[in-house]
Amino acid sequence: MNIKSSSSELFQGFSKLNLRERLNKLREMGALTEEDIYFLQTSVDPVLTDLAEKLVENVIGCFPLPLGIATNFQIDGEKYLIPMVVEETSIIAAASKTAKWIRSTGSITTEIDGDCIIGQVHFPSVKDFSALSQTIMAYKTQLIEELNQGVANGLFQRGGGVCDLVLREIPQKNQPSIAVLHVLLNPCDAMGANIISQVCEALKPRLATLTHERVGICILSNLVDSKITRVKIVLRNIDRTLGQAIEEAWVFAACDPYRAATHNKGVLNGMDAVLIATGNDWRAVEAGVHAYAARSGQYQPITRWQMQGDDLHGFFAAPVIVGTVGGVTRLHPTAQLCLRLLGVKNAESLSRVIAAVGLVQNLGALRALSEEGICQGHMKLHVDNLLMAAGAKTEQISTAREILQKILQQEKKISVTDAKQVLNDLELTS
Ligand code: MEV
Numbered sequence: 522m523n524i525k526s527s528s529s530e531l532f533q534g535f536s537k538l539n540l541r542e543r544l545n546k547l548r549e550m551g552a553l554t555e556e557d558i559y560f561l562q563t564s565v566d567p568v569l570t571d572l573a574e575k576l577v578e579n580v581i582g583c584f585p586l587p588l589g590i591a592t593n594f595q596i597d598g599e600k601y602l603i604p605m606v607v608e609e610t611s612i613i614a615a616a617s618k619t620a621k622w623i624r625s626t627g628s629i630t631t632e633i634d635g636d637c638i639i640g641q642v643h644f645p646s647v648k649d650f651s652a653l654s655q656t657i658m659a660y661k662t663q664l665i666e667e668l669n670q671g672v673a674n675g676l677f678q679r680g681g682g683v684c685d686l687v688l689r690e691i692p693q694k695n696q697p698s699i700a701v702l703h704v705l706l707n708p709c710d711a712m713g714a715n716i717i718s719q720v721c722e723a724l725k726p727r728l729a730t731l732t733h734e735r736v737g738i739c740i741l742s743n744l745v746d747s748k749i750t751r752v753k754i755v756l757r758n759i760d761r762t763l764g765q766a767i768e769e770a771w772v773f774a775a776c777d778p779y780r781a782a783t784h785n786k787g788v789l790n791g792m793d794a795v796l797i798a799t800g801n802d803w804r805a806v807e808a809g810v811h812a813y814a815a816r817s818g819q820y821q822p823i824t825r826w827q828m829q830g831d832d833l834h835g836f837f838a839a840p841v842i843v844g845t846v847g848g849v850t851r852l853h854p855t856a857q858l859c860l861r862l863l864g865v866k867n868a869e870s871l872s873r874v875i876a877a878v879g880l881v882q883n884l885g886a887l888r889a890l891s892e893e894g895i896c897q898g899h900m901k902l903h904v905d906n907l908l909m910a911a912g913a914k915t916e917q918i919s920t921a922r923e924i925l926q927k928i929l930q931q932e933k934k935i936s937v938t939d940a941k942q943v944l945n946d947l948e949l950t951s
């Protein structure tokens with residue numbers, strides 16, 4: 522970018538400007554053109570830009586992503602339409618196609634183990650761990666009661682609140698131990714990030730006084746192994762060769778972290794799309810999933826596929842901590858619409874649906890990889906994107922699409938150069 526003047530003063534007071542002033546400032550700097558500003562102002566509804574200003578800082582516009590619907594899902598016997606926000610070609614098609622396959626010959630069932638999320642209160646350098654442990658044990662019930670009558674009272678009234686306090690020691694070589702107090706809290710239908718931090722911060726001065734130990738940082742942990750969402754898929758009488766290929770692909774991921782990373786990316790393709798559609802914090806779920814996948818010391822797939830007789834069984838287990846109230850879920854009109862469309866009753870149901878979509882997406886990817894390979898299906902859907910990138914006119918698309926698909930069939934690959942060539946040839950012959 523070519524900024525006309527170069528000085529940090531340029532940005533002084535930038536955050537205090539209103540949207541119009543920010544855009545003007547960027548134009549004066551040479552960072553945006555009039556056309557850019559017109560585009561930013563007209564490409565989305567001003568209601569969303571106003572909302573964006575309430576959510577984040579220094580807003581200059583919004584960045585819309587495609588919202589689609591995955592069809593054919595039946596989870597725990599209930600039919601669902603799955604809203605997915607994602608930019609990658611094939612994800613929604615693969616989810617729908619795989620869900621149809623499962624519905625015709627199998628089932629998806631889900632459950633959740635545990636209901637508490639984890640907050641951490643950190644003791645950076647403990648003088649006497651055993652004394653700290655005794656003090657925590659002695660005051661545990663009282664502390665939980667104080668929190669549930671105080672900062673967590675709203676949740677407590679709704680059947681949630683603080684459930685337990687668990688102390689951990691992290692020994693250090695030739696140094697005093699680190700200690701961590703895990704605060705286990707049931708956030709009901711909220712994701713709980715704000716309330717858990719408030720609870721931990723409320724504990725901080727109390728713990729410092731009671732324990733005479735120095736207290737460090739207070740924050741939630743995204744590795745929520747106290748609340749695990751599980752999904753099981755059974756596909757009956759599956760083609761043995763395909764079933765075994767899917768199992769082999771899983772074994773590969775279980776033995777090789779390089780493959781496990783991509784395997785899990787395929788799971789998260791589905792999960793992230795629903796997380797974003799419902800206004801949930803997908804970075805938090807991603808962090809939790811990856812940390813859970815690495816909990817043995819080797820990064821592992823978060824799903825498992827096994828042939829049992831003639832049936833293929835698939836399993837998913839990981840923390841999927843989401844909310845249906847609070848934060849962006851409540852504020853964003855599209856997230857509200859998606860939650861309505863999905864028809865989930867509470868945060869637990871949403872978590873089960875998201876995990877199920879992840880396992881279905883993973884199955885779709887492994888099936889495609891085991892059969893035709895990912896490129897063919899992907900590229901078929903990618904043809905239109907290539908044509909647009911090559912500058913195709915609307916009236917050229919359908920003829921050019923057919924020609925490009927033939928090239929794809931023959932060559933097994935196509936690129937934007939092929940698309941440009943096809944468009945050139947069409948121009949010459951018309
Ligand atoms: C691409 O977005 C996802 C896959 O790479 C997942 C996988 O390899 O299992 C196809």
